[in-house]
Amino acid sequence: MAQNTHTLSVNMGDGNLHSGNITSSFNSYVYKTDEDAEIMRWLSPLDPSNRHQGVSTERLDGVGNWLLETNEFREWRNSEGAADNVILFCSGNPGVGKTYLR
Amino acid sequence: MLLTTRNTSSLVIDSLCDQEGKGDTIVTGLYCDFQIQQEQTAANIMGAILKQLVGRGDIPEYLRHAFQAGKRNFGGRRPRLLDVTEMLRNTIASLPQVFICLDALDECLPKHLPDLLASLRDILRESPKTRIFLTGRPHVTEDIQRYLPKAVVIPISPNTDDIRDYLEMRLDKDSEPDAMNDDLRADILRIILARTSDMCVGVSLISALSVIFTYHGYT
Helix, strand or coil: CCCCCCCCCCCCCCCCCCCCCEEECCCCCCCCCHHHHHHHHHHCCCCHHHHHHHHHHHCCCCCCHHHHHCHHHHHHHHCCCCCCCCEEEEECCCCHHHHHHC | CCCCHHHHHHHHHHHHHHCCCCCCEEEEEEECCHHHHHHCCHHHHHHHHHHHHHCCCCCCHHHHHHHHHHHHCCCCCCCCHHHHHHHHHHHHHCCCCEEEEEECHHHCCCCCHHHHHHHHHHHHHHCCCCEEEEEECHHHHHHHHHHCCCCEEEECCCCHHHHHHHHHHHHHCCCCHHHCCHHHHHHHHHHHHHHHCCCCCCHHHHHHHHHHHHHCCCC
């Protein structure tokens, strides 16, 4: 059972000195041995990758882009090293659209 | 779907994964879900983050040892939060920069939340370059601020543009296009947007929809 969908490194921007490698851990990964897969299950039974795919696919293009443009978000994402703004908390209702408008 | 904190999380995660021009970063995260609350202990949530970091390459020896030691004792003991936090702290400290995104903290059991927040605090202390993104209903704000007093709070609610985009998408996908015409479509957009501009979207929006649909004999 080495088929544990979980993690994989995706390197983006290879070959370009000016763009770093952004590694997403939201993709599938096939473990080398059964023990590797067992270690991963032991570490946590939770598997976030499928959930992200689902939520991400349902999202409407453009919705929420304003957040990415706020100073708070930009500072949080772009600041280097230790900074004042290292934790963002978005507070609101998790499922207005889904719960009430289906 | 309208802008919700869940969508916000997926948007932020996708935008972090897509961004270029920044140093080496690794994006990790988890969507909490009340349906699996019992499984969502702080140890399992932080374990899932560690899984995403170590699963990218060969499993580190320290983790293999911890697993084998756990297996020997007590009929296969699961890792404790203390162990997971320690492993996660060391792993993150050895990496350039890690983003941790946790969605819907209010869907964790209240007894697990303080442990989870304390674990995040410990990681930040060790690796201050780590960036943490959290979402949740407003009532968890107090807990978050107790453990992570520097957290910047951004209230999320759909704005008019979000609602218009959403309505247009739903109208385009209408399963009975014959019952729709341009006037009705314009009415729906106008009335709902007028109503939502000064009220909290949610239950109110569905009531506005039902008023309009009833009025037009359209379901």
